[in-house]
Amino acid sequence: MHTPSNKLITKTGKERQSHLEVTEAAELMKFLIGAIPSKSRSDIKSLLAHHQISVGNEVITQYNYPLEIGQQVVVNWTKVLIEKQPEGLNIVFEDLHIIIIEKQAGLLSIATATEKEQTAYSILSEHVKKRDPKNKIFVLHRLDRETSGVMMFAKSEKVQQLLQNAWKEVVLERSYVAVVEGLVTKEQGTITSWLTESKAFIMYSSRTPNAGQKAVTHYQVLQKNKNYSLLEVKLETGRKNQIRVHMKEIGHSVIGDKKYGATKHPIGRLGLHARVLAFKHPITGEDIRYETDIPKEFLNLFSQ
Structure with missing residues (x-):
């Protein structure tokens, strides 16, 4: 599924997205804890639950999703990604x-x-x-x-x-x-x-x-x-x-x-x-x- 961020370029005074490069194979939760140390485990669980994490243009909610080297993880800090877009x-x-x-x-x-x-x-x-x-x-x-x-x-x-x-x-x-x-x-x-x-x-x-x-x-x-x-x-x-x-x-x-x-x-x-x-x-x-x-x-x- 394609995320809304593919449809639009978001430009704001503050960064609304983080693009994180995967440099070694790991489960998503472990990767995020290491990549954004300012956030607690419960914060990261919340981001996953609210569809704010995507990998390779797909919204991911499971914490143990396997990541491969070279993939990009996108954290959408202020918007909940819509899983199924309405028609039109x-x-x-x-x-x-x-x-x-x-x-x-x-x-x-x-x-x-x-x-x-x-x-x-x-x-x-x-x-x-x-x-x-x-x-x-x-x-x-x-x-x-x-x-x-x-x-x-x-x-x-x-x-x-x-x-x-x-x-x-x-x-x-x-x-x-x-x-x-x-x-x-x-x-x-x-x-x-x-x-x-x-x-x-x-x-x-x-x-x-x-x-x-x-x-x-x-x-x-x-x-x-x-x-x-x-x-x-x-x-x-x-x-x-x-x-x-x-x-x-x-x-x-x-x-x-x-x-x-x-x-x-x-x-x-x-x-x-x-x-x-x-x-x-x-x-x-x-x-x-x-x-x-x-x-x-x-x-x-x-x-x-």
Whole structure:
């Protein structure tokens, strides 16, 4: 089984993982006692019991697991590794207060009045209720159905309120990668406009100050060819469909985004991925940063 650490690169102010090289054959418990002398035998048993030890990409819980020379033991200090991932998403971090997932394209974040199908919210609700039927999940932000990437949910109303009431101060970075149509000649730029929604649920952009909700998007070109450009996009505001509307506004719609002017659909999905989420933990105060890989289907468009 693959651990979440294979899916994401974790970068924080403090080391969240220890990677330990096996230099002689030994049982796992004996190895860990020697490798991390600051921890007691009961501490190490607890790490094993809470699925925080992995060997060769597999979560190991038995203390007498035989290790071979050259293997790597990973200790995940602050996250419980998930043995079986729910369908449609990967849980990449979970503690008592929050859950961070990587959502796949095509999965709704939360049900709407007209759509009652399985969503990231319903999958996670089921996940936490397995431990205690009273457990609940609370929404913090959303990703469009066809957008993949990192999302965070709260596990209590208190944490939800703490995060939502100070979202701008707590969230240190939200950045996306987008594949857009055409060659973007300006290497970087900022788009500022005011967004309003029509009765048909389409967002419209206006340069008239205060004619809607202010939206600010920063972009930088990462790669380009004559057909497409790969952009890093950072949000200063988080409005509905903001990136999609702003890309259309500069004449470079996100690929696969027929709703906002795209004519090309080369990868069978929307070319938008929430790549980085960095924030200050609402309870511990620790700075946490999750960075995912750029989807392969995005990069393949620039490898020919």
